[in-house]
Amino acid sequence: MQTPIEEGWRQTHLGRLLGHATRRFDERVLYLMAHNIDVPLALSNLAARAQIGAAHIHVTRHLALAGSRLTELAQNAGMSKQAMGDLVNQCEAWGVVVRESDPQDARARKVRFTPAGLAWLQAFKDAVAQAEAEFRAEVGTEVAAVVMIGLEAYAGPTA
Numbered sequence: 001m002q003t004p005i006e007e008g009w010r011q012t013h014l015g016r017l018l019g020h021a022t023r024r025f026d027e028r029v030l031y032l033m034a035h036n037i038d039v040p041l042a043l044s045n046l047a048a049r050a051q052i053g054a055a056h057i058h059v060t061r062h063l064a065l066a067g068s069r070l071t072e073l074a075q076n077a078g079m080s081k082q083a084m085g086d087l088v089n090q091c092e093a094w095g096v097v098v099r100e101s102d103p104q105d106a107r108a109r110k111v112r113f114t115p116a117g118l119a120w121l122q123a124f125k126d127a128v129a130q131a132e133a134e135f136r137a138e139v140g141t142e143v144a145a146v147v148m149i150g151l152e153a154y155a156g157p158t159a
Helices: 014-034 041-048 054-062 070-077 081-093 115-139 141-155
Strands: 097-102 105-113
Touching (some): 014 041, 014 054, 041 115, 054 070, 054 081, 070 081
Antiparallel strands (some): 097 105
C-alpha cells in the first residue's frame, strides 16, 4: 500500500521559496531602476512598462566593464549563446550596449556598455543595495546575514 502524498510540500519546498524570493527581489530591483531619476528616460520608461525584465538583468549582471564576447557573456549567465544574443540585440536597440571589434581578435566582436548603459549599471547597483537593505529591515540583520552565508555556501563559487 502506497503512503498518501501530502499536498503542502509542493508550495513550501526550498526551491519554490527561493524562486519566489528571486522573483520578488528582481521585481523590486527593476521597479527601483524604473524610478531612478539618473536612468535615461527611455530606459526608465521601458522598465516601468515591464519591457525590460529579469532576463535583461543577465546582461547587466555579467557584462565585464571592459566588455565581453557574446560566448563569455552567455557562459557567465548560464544561458545559450542564442538566448544571450537575443538579449544583447534588445539591449543594443535600447542603447544600453554596443558591439565593437575585439582588439585581440579581428574576427570576434565584444559587447560593452554605452554611457547610457553605465548609468543603467549604476542604477542597478543602487537598486540592489536598496532591495538588500529592505530585505534586512524585513527579516532582521541576523537572519539576513545567515541567509546570505547559507546561499553563498549553497551556490558555491561564482565566476
